[in-house]
Amino acid sequence: MSVRVTDVYAINDPDIVAEDFNGQVVILNLSDGHYFSLGGVASPIWAALLDGHTPQAILGSIAASQPGLRDSAAQFLDRVLELGLIRPREGSATPTGPLAADWSGEAAQIEVFDDLAELIFADPIHDVDEQAGWPAPRPDR
């Protein structure tokens, strides 16, 4: 699944919530228990995307500043769409600020955590081991 480079995207609320921790973004999917940590230039890309900049503008800016980071940036944008963290925004949007001129940093990364997802996905009728306690899933599942 790839982003449309000329589209504008929004966070896929209400199930997706995100917070910036000193320039490092943590995202929760409240519907399935997955959570995510953004590394490298992924956090500023995320911020620019949600501010209304198109993938085309973001990737162009990165290519001009740090060409070596462009591919990871493009993969990151596709990945957040694939994970359901963003959705195309209806109507137009005007960014509140210009794109960063300097994209120095590590390649964009997204770390996916699923250790708590089992708590959400477990079918309590069949999957929960009473000895371990709800909502711990049975170890054989």
Next chain:
Amino acid sequence: MAGATSRPVTAEQRLSPATVSQDGLAAYAGRLLEAARHYPRERLQRRSFAMPGLDLAVWFASPELADLCAAMLLQQDRTAASPHRAEVFALDADADGWDHPAGWDEHAGFSSREFSQILAAAGRRGFYHHDAPSWQFYDPADGFGVQSLPSGLAMPPWEKASPLRLFLHWAYAQAGMRLTHAATLGFDGRGALIVGASGSGKSGTTLAGVMNGLASVGDDYVAVAQGNQVTAYPVFRQFKQDPSGLRRAGVRLEAIPDSRLNWHGKIEFDPAGLAPGCIADQLEIRAILLPHVARLERTRIEPVGAREAALALVPSAVFQLPGDAEEGFRFFGSIAKRLPAYRLHLSEDPREIADTIAPLLSPEAGHFR
């Protein structure tokens, strides 16, 4: 507070379907809440619990459940009323005129998120336990809740050490506080939240601390408020630890009045019986600690950033308790931003662990970011 009048429960009010699915969930919640509001109070036993920041009144059908809650909830020694109140009816099918809880329709599938969303859309909170089966519903608009069990103590075994946990969670959320899945240690009124995945050493670190001169307000769930400062309060009386962990902390099992293993192979005990005075009334939280069982010769302290603290604190706090998830995310995210955080690579020496933690709680060490 609702439910000021008592009148007999009508047949319509007692009507429980054999099963409930997504389609009938909101209506069933409304029906149970309404039936509880009108349940004859003279058949019930009322207990008041002066919890931190919350006056909780519970009407019990089961004397055994009333005694369990009185034993497990740690009340404040105060006479002044709290501005926040909640009222819960704890009913069961043995109570005259109260129906057996409906079961969940197995053919309908079950999603915790969908369950919470349906109830939230109706202005309610709730939880369903499949094995009993049993229900808990709460109306935050007036702080009124109902628990419907098959019989007096027919609840999941893990709920018995922290009864009424979900009602406290929902009531605290409404009061701007949060019930938090974290352990705590403190010294001289200042403290730390101890967070991390299961098995990371939260309870062991807490026990090492209280057995060596530190205080605590809980090793599993605590109530947290934040304004100018972050403050943690005790809610449940007991700690849990497995026998080997107790021995590592220097506890003789014979010193524990009831050392039977619980459903999870752990002994539940009142820490004040082992270390008198160890439970503080409250702790001003100055740091977040992320323990790591490393079995080092000496405990090593590693400062970590807000993201690491958030990853250890926030998802667990949000996903462990149903309802009010986004508000919880913002609440705990704010705490992770405010407080310094340290990863503790632990030794196996409980005294050395306590001696390492204490300086982190000194007035000079703890500060907001």
